[in-house]
Amino acid sequence: MIDSHCHLADKQFDTDLDDVLVRAKDAGVTQVITIADTIAEAEKCVQIAEKYDQVFATVGVHPHEAKSWQRGDSERIKAMISSSKKVVAIGEIGLDYHYNHSPQGDQRAVFLEQLTLAHELSLPAVIHCREAVEDIRRIVEEVEPLQLVIHCCTEKWDNISWAVERGYFLSFTGIATYPKSTDIHHTIKKCPISQLLIETDSPYLAPIPHRGKRNEPAFVAEVLKCVAHLKGISMEEADRVTTENTVEFFRLC
Ligand SMILES: [Zn+2]
Ligand SMILES: [Zn+2]
Numbered sequence: 128m129i130d131s132h133c134h135l136a137d138k139q140f141d142t143d144l145d146d147v148l149v150r151a152k153d154a155g156v157t158q159v160i161t162i163a164d165t166i167a168e169a170e171k172c173v174q175i176a177e178k179y180d181q182v183f184a185t186v187g188v189h190p191h192e193a194k195s196w197q198r199g200d201s202e203r204i205k206a207m208i209s210s211s212k213k214v215v216a217i218g219e220i221g222l223d224y225h226y227n228h229s230p231q232g233d234q235r236a237v238f239l240e241q242l243t244l245a246h247e248l249s250l251p252a253v254i255h256c257r258e259a260v261e262d263i264r265r266i267v268e269e270v271e272p273l274q275l276v277i278h279c280c281t282e283k284w285d286n287i288s289w290a291v292e293r294g295y296f297l298s299f300t301g302i303a304t305y306p307k308s309t310d311i312h313h314t315i316k317k318c319p320i321s322q323l324l325i326e327t328d329s330p331y332l333a334p335i336p337h338r339g340k341r342n343e344p345a346f347v348a349e350v351l352k353c354v355a356h357l358k359g360i361s362m363e364e365a366d367r368v369t370t371e372n373t374v375e376f377f378r379l380c
Pocket of ligand 1 (some may be wrong): 219254255256278279
């Protein structure tokens with residue numbers, strides 16, 4: 128199993144990251160991708176990835192933080208990518224029109240700039256998309272990046288099938304384990320397993336039976352169980368395929 132998206136640089140992991148990673152290993156999680164939200168957090172993600180063999184990092188600025196984007200941030204991102212072999216993607220980047228923590232125009236400009244960078248560097252992109260799927264689609268079709276994943280996918284299948292048709296990936300979190308997530312269950316059933324990743328997005332979004340607690344990479348097993356159930360395949364088969372997908376997507380080695 129691989130947790131394809133978590134936030135190990137979050138303050139909530141500052142005191143016990145060693146233990147968190149031991150528990151992940153004990154649960155069968157062989158690799159973990161730690162995702163950045165800001166330039167400062169990206170630096171911390173790279174440090175964590177350099178420290179732990181099984182951890183890889185992404186670098187990028189979240190749409191919530193688009194308002195703090197500065198000239199030169201693209202260069203800072205490029206410098207981090209060339210400084211470490213453990214940086215495997217640009218992310219998370221995208222649009223969030225639910226919270227609108229940054230003006231939508233800023234979000235679109237910062238997303239376009241970073242997605243273009245991913246395209247130029249032939250790196251995969253990790254996309255955050257909330258109530259903004261039409262603008263995400265428009266910008267993705269304009270840039271045509273090599274590879275991307277719509278992380279924490281909560282979209283109805285008809286709204287997101289375009290991404291799968293273009294060869295992109297969908298990634299699912301513990302939200303899929305909640306009984307009321309019927310649209311997500313339908314999307315998981317429709318998404319080819321060859322284009323499906325699993326993640327925790329920890330420390331947020333803990334799956335059942337851990338709901339309400341701090342989430343952590345070990346709990347990705349609950350997401351895997353849910354996907355296997357919805358696909359009507361064994362845990363072993365779901366594990367094998369999603370692990371292969373993640374290794375291929377991020378070109379882990
Ligand atoms: Zn996100
Ligand atoms: Zn995230």
